[in-house]
Amino acid sequence: MTNFTNEAIEINELPKFEEVQLRGLHSNYLKVMLFNFSLLIILVLGGFATVFVLKKDIFSINVWGSIFVALILLLGLIVFFTKKSFKKIGYAFRSHDAIYKSGLISETTTIIPFNRVQHVALHQGFISRKLGLASVELFTAGGSSSDLKIPGLLLEEAQKIKNLVSQKINPTAERIESEPTAPLSTDSNE
Amino acid sequence: MSKFADFSQPQRQSLPGIVVMFANTLQKSVRAFWPILLIWIVKIETLNKFFVFGGITVAILIIALISYLQYYFFTFHIDDESNEFVIQKGVLNKTRITIQLHKIQQVSINQSLIQRLVGVHKLEIDTAGSDKKEASISAISHDLATILKERLINHSQLDRSEIAETILEENTPTSFIKIGLLSLIKIGFTSNYVKSFALLFLFFTTIMENLQQFSQNEVIDEDKVTSYLDKLPILTSIAIVLGSIVGLVLVVNLVRTVIKYFDFTIQKSKQAIILTYGLISTKNTLLNPNKVQKIKITQNYFQKKFDVTTIEVHQASSDVEKVKEKDKIEVPGCTANERDAILNLLYKKLPTREKLYLPNWRKLAINSFFLLVLPLLISLILVFNTKIITWKEWILYACVFALFSGLLLWFSFKNYKLFVSNDFIIKQNGAWDIENNIVEPYKIQAITTQQFFWQKGTNIGSITLSTAGGTISFSTGNYTEIKNLVNLWLFQVETSEENWM
Numbered sequence: 064m065t066n067f068t069n070e071a072i073e074i075n076e077l078p079k080f081e082e083v084q085l086r087g088l089h090s091n092y093l094k095v096m097l098f099n100f101s102l103l104i105i106l107v108l109g110g111f112a113t114v115f116v117l118k119k120d121i122f123s124i125n126v127w128g129s130i131f132v133a134l135i136l137l138l139g140l141i142v143f144f145t146k147k148s149f150k151k152i153g154y155a156f157r158s159h160d161a162i163y164k165s166g167l168i169s170e171t172t173t174i175i176p177f178n179r180v181q182h183v184a185l186h187q188g189f190i191s192r193k194l195g196l197a198s199v200e201l202f203t204a205g206g207s208s209s210d211l212k213i214p215g216l217l218l219e220e221a222q223k224i225k226n227l228v229s230q231k232i233n234p235t236a237e238r239i240e241s242e243p244t245a246p247l248s249t250d251s252n253e
Numbered sequence: 254m255s256k257f258a259d260f261s262q263p264q265r266q267s268l269p270g271i272v273v274m275f276a277n278t279l280q281k282s283v284r285a286f287w288p289i290l291l292i293w294i295v296k297i298e299t300l301n302k303f304f305v306f307g308g309i310t311v312a313i314l315i316i317a318l319i320s321y322l323q324y325y326f327f328t329f330h331i332d333d334e335s336n337e338f339v340i341q342k343g344v345l346n347k348t349r350i351t352i353q354l355h356k357i358q359q360v361s362i363n364q365s366l367i368q369r370l371v372g373v374h375k376l377e378i379d380t381a382g383s384d385k386k387e388a389s390i391s392a393i394s395h396d397l398a399t400i401l402k403e404r405l406i407n408h409s410q411l412d413r414s415e416i417a418e419t420i421l422e423e424n425t426p427t428s429f430i431k432i433g434l435l436s437l438i439k440i441g442f443t444s445n446y447v448k449s450f451a452l453l454f455l456f457f458t459t460i461m462e463n464l465q466q467f468s469q470n471e472v473i474d475e476d477k478v479t480s481y482l483d484k485l486p487i488l489t490s491i492a493i494v495l496g497s498i499v500g501l502v503l504v505v506n507l508v509r510t511v512i513k514y515f516d517f518t519i520q521k522s523k524q525a526i527i528l529t530y531g532l533i534s535t536k537n538t539l540l541n542p543n544k545v546q547k548i549k550i551t552q553n554y555f556q557k558k559f560d561v562t563t564i565e566v567h568q569a570s571s572d573v574e575k576v577k578e579k580d581k582i583e584v585p586g587c588t589a590n591e592r593d594a595i596l597n598l599l600y601k602k603l604p605t606r607e608k609l610y611l612p613n614w615r616k617l618a619i620n621s622f623f624l625l626v627l628p629l630l631i632s633l634i635l636v637f638n639t640k641i642i643t644w645k646e647w648i649l650y651a652c653v654f655a656l657f658s659g660l661l662l663w664f665s666f667k668n669y670k671l672f673v674s675n676d677f678i679i680k681q682n683g684a685w686d687i688e689n690n691i692v693e694p695y696k697i698q699a700i701t702t703q704q705f706f707w708q709k710g711t712n713i714g715s716i717t718l719s720t721a722g723g724t725i726s727f728s729t730g731n732y733t734e735i736k737n738l739v740n741l742w743l744f745q746v747e748t749s750e751e752n753w754m
Contacts (some may be wrong), residue, residue, distance in 0.1 A: 105284040159747040173701045174739065176746045204569065205719030207699030
C-alpha cells in the first residue's frame with residue numbers, strides 16, 4: 064500500500080465510463096413495461112366504470128365526459144413517456160464493471176465493479192417468460208441501494224451475462240469461501 | 254481457571270446463570286401480564302389476600318422451575334471434527350444451532366445489571382451474510398468467555414499452539430485510550446439536544462396520558478400552573494419555561510451520556526481493538542480494523558472550543574438488509590490527539606484533505622427556495638386569507654424564521670465540501686454539528702451518478718458512493734469533475750488487490 068503511487072496516472076487518460084457505447088434493452092421489454100402500466104390503467108378504469116354503473120348521479124354528464132377524456136389523455140401520456148424512458152435505458156459490460164443507465168427526468172448511472180459483486184441472480188417474470196426475456200441482478204455488500212438489475216434481456220443473453228459475471232467473480236469467491244456464489248457456477252455451460 | 258479449557262464436550266452455563274434466566278423469564282412474564290398486575294395492585298384492598306399471594310408464589314415457583322429446566326437443557330460445545338460451534342437448548346422444543354467457525358464475524362461479551370450482580374457475562378456470536386442465525390450464551394464466567402471468544406475467532410486461522418500464545422497476549426492487552434468523566438460531561442452538555450428533547454417530550458406525554466387515564470381528576474392542576482405563571486411578567490414566565498426545558502434537556506443528556514459511556518476504554522491487542530464501556534451494564538465489543546467501512550467524525554462549535562469530538566465507526570453490516578445498531582460503534586468525547594490516534598490505529602495513517610471539491614452556488618439557491626422562500630410564501634398566503642395573526646406579528650415571526658433558517662442554510666452550504674486524496678475520500682457537511690465522513694476508495698461497492706434533465710445545461714450532477722457500512726453522497730457538483738472522479742475511483746477499486754473486508 065505504501066509503495067502504491069497513483070501520481071503518474073493522468074485522470075483524463077483513464078477509461079471514461081461516460082463514453083462507453085451503451086446497449087438498449089430488447090424491444091419486447093417495452094411491451095412488458097406497457098403491460099405493467101396498462102394493468103394500473105385497467106384498475107383505475109374499472110373503478111370508474113363501476114362507479115358509473117352503480118352511481119351515475121354523483122357526477123354530471125359533463126364531469127363524466129371530462130374524466131373520460133382525462134383518462135384517455137393520461138393513457139396517451141403514459142405510453143409516450145414509457146416509450147421515451149425505454150429509449151433512455153442502456154447497459155454495458157466492460158472488462159471490470161457493469162454500467163446501467165436509466166431515467167427520463169433524473170438520469171441515473173450505476174456502476175458496479177465485478178470484484179465487488181457478491182452474487183448474481185437471474186429473474187423471469189410472467190410476461191417476460193412469455194416473451195422470452197429475463198433480467199439479471201448483481202448483488203453487492205452495499206445494501207439494496209447498490210444492487211443493479213438489468214431487465215429486458217433475451218434469456219440466452221441473460222444466461223451468458225450471468226455466466227460471464229459468475230466467472231469474473233469466481234476468483235474472489237474462492238478467496239471468500241462459502242459465499243453463495245458457488246451454486247451459480249453449476250449452470251455455467253462453458 | 255484453566256487457560257486451555259476443553260470445549261469439545263457439551264457443557265452447561267455457569268450455575269449462577271439460573272438466576273439470570275429466572276430474572277429474564279420473570280421480566281418477560283411481568284411485561285406480558287402488567288395490565289393484570291396493575292389492576293391487582295390498584296384493587297388490592299378488595300381482593301382476597303390469600304389468593305393473590307398464593308397465586309404469586311405459585312407463579313414464581315413455576316418460573317423458577319422453567320428457568321432451571323432451561324439451564325439444564327442448554328449446552329454448548331465446539332465440534333472439532335466439523336469445525337462448528339454447537340448450541341443445544343429447549344425444554345419441550347429442542348433447538349440445535351450450529352455455526353461454522355469460519356463464518357463467525359464478531360464475538361462480544363456484555364454484562365447487564367443482573368449478570369453483574371451474580372458475576373456472569375453474556376457472550377454473543379454474530380455471523381456473516383445471509384446466514385441469519387445468531388447465538389448467545391447468557392451466563393458464562395468471564396475467564397471462560399474470554400477463552401471461548403479467542404477460540405471462536407481464531408479457530409479458522411490458527412492451530413492450537415498458536416491460540417494459546419494469543420490468549421496469553423490477549424490477557425494483557427495494552428490500554429490505549431481512556432475517555433475520562435470530564436470529556437463525557439463535555440459531550441453530554443454539547444450534543445444530542447434534539448434527541449434528548451424528543452425523549453423528554455415522549456416521556457412527559459406518556460406520563461400525563463397515563464395519569465389522566467388513572468384518575469379522572471388531573472393530578473397536576475393545570476389551572477394552578479397557568480395562573481401562577483400568569484401572575485409573573487410575560488418575559489419572566491417565558492424565561493422560566495424555557496429555562497426549565499433547557500435545564501432538563503441538559504440533565505437528561507448528561508445522565509444518558511455518562512451512564513452509557515462511563516469508563517470508556519479502548520484496548521489494543523494483537524488481533525483486534527477492544528472497547529469496553531457502560532455504568533450499569535458493561536459492554537465489551539471487538540472492533541476489527543479490516544471491517545471498518547466508514548468513519549464519521551462529528552464536532553460542533555462548542556465541542557471545538559472544549560476540544561471534544563465524537564467518532565462513529567461503521568463496520569461492514571452482517572445483515573445487509575438492515576444496518577444494525579451494533580455495527581455502528583461510537584467513541585464519544587475524545588480530544589483531537591485521541592481522535593488522530595484512533596484514526597491512525599484504524600487506517601495506519603491519518604486521512605489527509607487534498608483536492609477540494611465545492612458544490613455549485615445553485616445548491617444554496619435551491620435549498621433557500623424550498624426551506625426559506627416557500628415556507629414564507631405559504632405563511633403569507635395563509636395569513637392573508639385567514640388573518641389568524643396580525644401583520645405585525647407575522648413580520649416578527651417571519652424575521653426570526655428567516656434569520657434562523659438563513660443562517661442554517663448558509664452554514665450548511667459553506668460547510669459542504671468533498672476532499673479527495675489518493676487513499677481517502679472525506680465529505681464534510683452540516684450547519685451546526687459538522688460531520689466528516691471518511692471512506693477509503695477501495696472499500697466502495699458501487700457508484701451511482703445522477704443528473705436531472707434541467708441540470709444538463711449547467712453541467713451539474715450528484716454522486717453516491719455505496720459501501721458496506723453506509724453511503725456517502727455529494728450533490729450539485731460540477732458533473733465533469735464528478736465523472737472524472739468516478740473514473741479514478743473505478744480504476745482504484747478495480748486495480749486494488751486489497752480485500753475490502
